[in-house]
Amino acid sequence: MQLNTDLDHRTLVHGALLPWVPSPSSGVERRMLYRVGGEKARATSLVKYAAGSVFPVHSHPGGEEFFVLEGTFQDERGDYPAGTYVRNPPGSRHTPRSDQGCVIFVRLQQFDPQDTQECVVQSEREDDTSSAQLLFCSTSEQVKLERLEAGALLSLANPYGMEVLVLAGSIVEGKDLLERMTWLRLPRGMPLQAQAGQAGTRLWIKRCTAP
Secondary structure: OEEOOOOOOOEEEEHHHOOOEEOOOOOEEEEEEEEEOOOOOEEEEEEEEOOOEEOOOEEEOOOEEEEEEEEEEEEOOEEEEOOEEEEEOOOEEEOOEEOOOEEEEEEEOOOOOOOOOOEEEEOOOOOOOOOEEEEEEOOOEEEEEEEEOOOOEEEEOOOOOEEEEEEEEEEEEOOEEEEOOEEEEEOOOOOEEEEEEEEEEEEEEEEEOOO
16 A cells, blocks of 8 residues: 655644554554555554453564553553554564553654664643653654644744644644644654644654654
């Protein structure tokens, strides 16, 4: 499968409007945002686990990172409630499940080959007033959460590429309204210019920091 593979153009997907597509595992469904390949793909997706569902044990040759949007995700290492950011480096292996059900935002097979750092970070509460929280930083990328009050402007340079997921509220970027679960990918050289909606917003932002 080839989906939204042109990295040189702006890509916008209203994730909440996509249908849930069944995976090979019962109770696990996906909304595909970006994909190159078959079942073991280089991919960015929203994934929903029904209560009691289990995905078979598998490895991550190119790494995996995810952010828990709803519920609690689980594997052999523990429980990851909503707001948890996890990085499983290349070569890692696990058996995902969710006893109560969950929704995650996940990026597969997109690590820098030199990135071997495992990471688990619990984000601040949604009612926390902090404007930003750094989740991860390396020589090649930075991942953070950004919170904006109603009407606030956000301007970020983007020399090497950027992705944004709206976690709560909304933003206006260009002529588009981006609401919860909307995913935006901007090519290198295209800055992010956005304004928070009437209820403010909370964003997950990944910025490449090297070519």
